[in-house]
Amino acid sequence: MLQLLFSGASPYVRKVRVTLAETGQTDAVELVQVSTSPMKPDPRVLAANPSGRIPALVRPEGPAIYDSRVICRYLAERAPDGPDLYTQSRLWEVLTLEATGDGILDSAVSIVYEKRLRPENLQSQDWMDAQWAKIARALDALNDRWMGHLAGPLNMGTIAVGCALGYLDLRHADREWRRDHDALDDWFAAFSQRQSMLDTAAPV
Known part of the structure; x- marks a missing residue:
């Protein structure tokens, strides 16, 4: 097993x-x-x-x-009979969306590690702000250029982005990622209600 x-x-x-x-x-x-x-x-x-x-x-x-x-x-x-998570006709878009979601996570997790694992006197606010700037640019791109793909059938890109946004809610709610990202906010409100997302939500 x-x-x-x-x-x-x-x-x-x-x-x-x-x-x-x-x-x-x-x-x-x-x-x-x-x-x-x-x-x-x-x-x-x-x-x-x-x-x-x-x-x-x-x-x-x-x-x-x-x-x-x-x-x-x-x-x-x-799972060849399951959903087509890597649609061949849109493969590069799916993989790019997945990379965008993972890029958000990489920066978001890095900020958490900076706060938790480094002594307070060694923490760099400039570095953390630079990580958030990467996240903000990715959010802008998703909201402005990728909503048509996000609104399509479930794929690995939509899963990655959904999990990334869920993590921002969990660890960085004070950054208010939804501000100026209305389309992305609406999409995530619906996507987060999928049973798979509800069942895997992190413990608070």
Whole structure:
């Protein structure tokens, strides 16, 4: 049986769990909760992923695989009768949307790490503001240029963006990402009500 090394608060794990739900594979994977961080990685995670990051998917038929993009692609391949998450006719748009969602997450998680893992006197507000500027530009792009794609059928790009926006609500609500992003706000209000999103919401 597949095993997913996970933490309930990880937005990258959430991407995988939403993909599992949307492709009907939730019952095929055992969830193994771990406590890991850049400063103190869990030995079980290190055994599966040398970088010590989650998610990691332990497979009986071969080496563990890791990185949410790799795992989600693998899961989509395992469910040929499920939704077409990587539509060939729009593949580059789907992958670009996924990269945009993951880019938002990379910067958002970096801000959290700066606040949590560095001593207060060493934290750089300029650096955190620069990370948020990346997020703001991505939000502008999604709101102004990508709504037609987001409003289309479910795909890996929409899942990634949905999980990224959910993480902004969880960890950066004070930044008010919805301001000046009305179309994106409306889209996320509907997308966040999918059962897969409701079932994978991080504990508050």
